[in-house]
Amino acid sequence: MDPNTTTIASGLQKVRTRITEIANKAARQPEAITLLAASKTNPAECLREAFAAGQTIFGENYLQEALVKIAALADLPIEWHFIGPIQSNKTKRIAENFAWVHSIDRKKIADRLSKDRPESLPPLQVCLQVNVSGEDSKSGVSPEEVADLAAYVVELPRLRLRGVMAIPELTKATALQRSQFRMLKEAYDQLKQAGHDLDTVSMGMSEDLDIAIEEGATMVRVGTAIFGPRRYPIPEELAARSQ
Ligand SMILES: *Cc1c(COP(=O)(O)O)cnc(C)c1O
Secondary structure (H helix, E strand, C coil), rough: CEEEEEEEEHHHHHHHHHHHHHHCCCCCCCCHCEEEEEECCCCHCCCHHHCCCCCEEEEEHHHHHCCCCCHCCCCCCEEEEEECCCCCCHHHHHHHCCCCCEHHHHHHHHHHHHHHCCCCCCEEEEEECCCCCCCCCCCCCCCCHHHHHHHCCCCCCCCCEEEECCCCCCCCCCHHHHHHHHHHHHHHHHHHHCCCCCCCCCCCCCCCCHHHHCCCCEEEEHHHHHHHHCCCCHHHEEEEEHC
């Protein structure tokens, strides 16, 4: 047997156990937290192994890389989520190939995704990415502008607004992380108060999923804790390292 098979299955099992334990401690229902496997840099075979271990939701950041895997795994009923930054020349293939997009941060991209979503498919399920760290380098709409963007997106015929997403600052300062997760949850609560029918707070990754769940995450996006270290460095991480 491929040694990775057991590794990925046990990585998944550990993450599921961790989610259950944190949820229980935080007096939340473990079933209220959906696990998305963030699979960037891992080849299709690794995703197939995760699928065999019960994982059906996968998130990808880079369109070209994702399309290769989507084609290779077309025999499996995987729900594909796009979680990376979106350039406007990529919206067509994103709208054609994914069930969800977490990273909408401007009207132009929302417009294009709605226009590009094939009539043969259900509406594209979307989250608005909110910049909770205030870092210039991070994508995301500012917390002040999220209500305006939400009001715009719900009018688009081929999109269905599900909630909000954020990537907080990479830091060991847990109080800072917690305050940024809290900011996202507040943005979500305010949108609900404004009458939007939402169910998704997409936040929490391998290193910080505990705090995210305590602060109300309904979907956590976990990569390295399932698949092990990335197969090759990604541009954001290279940039962070050279700072
Ligand atoms: C890579 C990535 C994740 C998962 O990160 P890990 O630290 O590997 O768990 C989650 N969300 C986004 C947007 C990512 O790019």
